[in-house]
Amino acid sequence: MLRSGADDCLPEAADPVELSARIAAKLHRVPVPVDRLALDPRTGLYSAPHFQAELDxxxxRPGRRxxxxxxxxxxxxxxxxxxxxARVRREVTERLAAVAERLGNGSDRLGRDEEGRLYVxxxxxxxETARRALTEFATTxxxxxxVVADENVRLTPAVGWLPLADADGRAVERAGDAVAExxxxxxxxxxxxxxxxxxxAPRRRARRVVRPLLLALSPLLALLIGVGVPFALYEQAYTVLGWDVASPVYWVVVAGLVLSASLILLECLFSLDAPTRPAAPAQPYPPASAVIAAYLPNEAATIVDTVESFLRLDYPNELEIVLAYNTPHALPVEDALREIARRDRRLVLLPVPGSTSKAQNVNAAVSRVRGEFVGIFDADHHPAPxxxxxAWDWLSHGYDVVQGHCVIRNGDSSWVARQVAAEFETIYAVSHPGRTRLYGFGIFGGSNGFWRTDLLARTRMHGSMLTEDIDSTLRALTxxxxxATDRTLISRELAPTRLKPLWNQRSRWAQGWLQVSLRHLYRALRSPSFTRRQKTGLVVLLGWREVQPWLSLQILPILFHSAVRAGGADRIDWATPACLLAFAFTLSAGFTQTAFAGRLxxxxxxxxxxxxxxxALISTVFYxxxxxxxxxxxxxxxLLGDRRWRVTPRAAAEAVGQR
Incomplete structure (x- = not known):
């Protein structure tokens, strides 16, 4: 009763004289405002001044802090x-405090301020223990x-912290700065x-000069690291030590190429037996939400068509469409979007001030969506009706995420777009379904993916990762x-039409995959959440994919070394049967994958x-x-710390049609 706010508590058989005395004492007590009490009598939280006193x-305290x-x-x-x-801030703080008390995790004293922030x-x-505890608290x-103000709401906590060893009289203020971030x-x-x-802090001039210079020279650095250094090592090992290191490395390279080709062929075969979508949902269709993430200046030419395509979707229950976007300045297309929102209340416009990434836009939308599941889309996507x-056919049968099939709709625009259109079929019609069947897990590809809302709310997207979709996949799998992966779950998107935008896009993807590999591979291999089969898939997906580009390059320094040792390239025996067979097998994998893609x-x-x-031809000789x-x-x-996000330009395009 005292925890519930009672001033005093007596047993039922209390002495009447004592009861009267206690009542009189309470009546004659000088009133004290709640905010001047050390602890809120209802919540048990310290007020801001008293929490500061506890912190001081x-x-x-003497000794180590x-x-x-x-x-x-x-x-x-x-x-x-x-x-x-304003009262809702106090209520929200109480809900947060209840979670902190339930979890424990070292939360010794809790307080609140007038802004409704919780102090811990x-x-x-x-x-590290504190970081894990705070992460668990935020995720929970x-x-x-x-239930806040008699409504069900979802909250997005933002936690800022600092070690007590670094704390001083402005510790709360500094933790507040971290909260803002x-x-x-x-x-x-x-x-x-x-x-x-x-x-x-001012950036050092040397860093401003050296990094751009190294980035500009990165093609030469890659050749130096991948070709020049190995060639020098082979030559020195042979000349100084008499060791022919190049020969065993050559067979390692050949084995690596054969392994890569074998994995491609396995994915092709397993794609034929990929799980099919359940024939009917296990539960009635619930309310659903679509989140379209957009950087509006880049999407102005296509966003209206995209929104209209979403409004034409066929879904038997409520479907809200949230356009979460950021823009550095007002744009005329926003007026058109507001007019559509007035016309159709299913469209919710959500500007995200201060956002600089897709991840921030998605995160801003997650806590506001009302659907039981959420489809995430880029701003150029037109999902099938x-x-x-x-998607619900899968999710209602126990799946948490389902990744659909992204199809290029502007393949007629250029040879680059046609190349990407065929490549996407090798990815979404062959590799993704085959890999899911082979290794026992699917991948969320960033768009045309559908999540259970509760899981997405706990997982979120991390904007520091260039492929936040793959990062969220690994955290969800953990x-x-x-x-699930479904190649019949269709959404059509735009491909880059020129080589430079394609380079920027693939560079971001490749660097993002590397970030995910560095962050998650070691943890995943030690995690009990994954089976041996899944761990094998993770080694291939996150480990081998990073090694293979450098390993395949080793054929050049080996050939240079062999030519030097033989006295010229014309004296090398190029017709070695094992070499020819390995070359033919490796070459056939790409053609086989393309043939499967054309069939599926x-x-x-x-x-x-x-x-x-x-x-197939362009991939063999160039792509x-x-x-x-x-x-x-x-x-x-x-390695050089260049993690800039380069936007892929969009342009309106007609859908691919049959000729």
Whole structure:
């Protein structure tokens, strides 16, 4: 009863005289405002001044100061206050405090301020333990639907923290600076305070000069690292030590090429037996949401057509369409979008101030969607009318995520677009279904993917990752999520029409995959969440894909070394049977994959047989090498810390049709 706010508590058989005395004492007590009490009698939270006093007492404690101070804000606080008034901030803080108390995790003392932020003092814990505890707290809050002001709401916590060892009289203020950074991303990751959050430190001139220079020279650096250094090692080992290192390395390279070709052929074979979509949903169709993430200046030419295509979707229950976008300035197309929103209330326009990434746009939308599941799309996608119905067929049978088939709709625009159109069929019609069947897990590809809302709310997208979709896939799989792949779940998108935008796009993809490999591969191999079969798939997907571009390049220094040793390239025996067989087998894998893609593609693309044959030929003589060069360049960019997001230009295009 005292925890519920009672001033006093007596047993039923209390002495009447004592009862009267206690009542009189309460009546004659000088009133004290709640905000001046050390603890709120209803919630048990310290007021801001008293929490500061507790913090100061902790900081004055002699000896080593292990522990963490954290401040928690909620991204939806302003919106909730507009709807329900200022009292809602107090109510939200109470909900957060209840979660913190339930989890425990070293949350020793809790407080609140007038802005509705929760203060958490965690003495005696190391930084890594505190980070894990705060991450669990944020994930739990994001995955819970709270009753606030008699409504079910979803909250996005933003956690800023700093170690008590670095704390002083302005510790709460500095943790608040970290909260502001966490609010900007909305990805549930606790943010540690860093000095640059308060004042941007001047960048060193040397860094401004050296990094661009190294990036400009990165093609030469890649050749130096991949060809020059190995050649020098082979020569020195042979000349100085008498060791013929190149010969065993040659067979390693051949074995690697054969392995890559074998994996491609296995994916092709397993794609024929990919799981098919359930014939009917296991449960009635629930409300659903579509989130379209857009950087509006880049999407102005296509966004209206995209929105109109979503409004034509056929779904038997409520379907809200959230356009989450960022723009540095107002654009005329926003007036057209507002007119569409007035005409059709299913469209929700969600500008995301301060956003600089797709991840931030998606995160901003997640806490506002009402659907039981969410489809995520880029701003150039036109999903098939039955896309959401088919997605629920999977999700209602126990899957958590389903990735659909992305089809290029502007293949007639240029030879680059045609190449990408055929390539996407090798990816979405062959590789993804085959890999899912072979290794036992699917992949969310960033667009035309459908998530259970609760899982997406807990997972979010991390804007620091260039392929936030693959990163979220690995985090969801670690949590035990089931991801399906369906090549009949169609959405049509635009491909780059020129080589430079394609280079920028693939460079970002390659660097993003590298980031995911560095972050997740080791953890996944040690995680009990994955079976041996799945771990094998992760080694191929995250490990081998990063090694293969460099390994395949080793054929050049080996040939140079052999030519030098033999006295000229004309004296090398090029007709070695094993070499010829390996070359033929490796070459056949690409043609076989393209043939499978032509067979499993949509009818509208199967009619374009010439596209697939040209794709096979161009891939053999150019495109595969192009992608390997991009991969090696991306490794150097990551090493040099260049993680800029280069936008892929969009242009309106007609859909591919049969001729």
């Amino acid at each position: 007492r902790e900081l004055r 292990d522990g963490v101070l954290a401040v928690v804000a909620v991204a939806e606080a302003d919106t909730l206050e507009e709807r329900f008034g 003092l965690m003495p005696g814990v190391d930084e 809050v994001a995955g819970t639907r709270f 966490a609010l900007r991303h909305g990805d549930l990751r606790p943010v540690r305070y860093e000095p640059w959050m308060r004042a941007v 039955d896309a959401f119905r088919h 949590e035990g999520a089931r991801i 593609a949509l009818p509208e693309l199967r009619a374009r047989r010439g596209w697939f044959w040209r794709h 595969t090498h192009f992608k390997n060069i991009v991969a090696r360049q991306s490794h150097l960019k990551e």
